[in-house]
Amino acid sequence: MSKSIFYHAGCPVCISAEQDILSLINPAEVEVVDLGADKSRIAEAQKAGLQSVPALVTPNGNVLHINFGASIADVIG
DSSP: OSSSSEEEEESHHHHHHHHHHHSOGGGGGGEEEEEETGGGHHHHHHTTTTTTEEEEEOTSOOEEEEEEEEEEEHOOO
């Protein structure tokens, strides 16, 4: 993986975190995935180790959970 991936669920906490992440990291180096809008990517997020959103997966695979917005179970439901 060459980019970080920022997963969120589209909630206000997630949108705020997305704006902060994109101000800290070059947007060209971050893929933003809204799991609320694209549920087909939930399995990918779970495989990466996400337990809640918003979260950032770094290029080396580390998962950084940011300000708890929703559990993955809430996003699936």
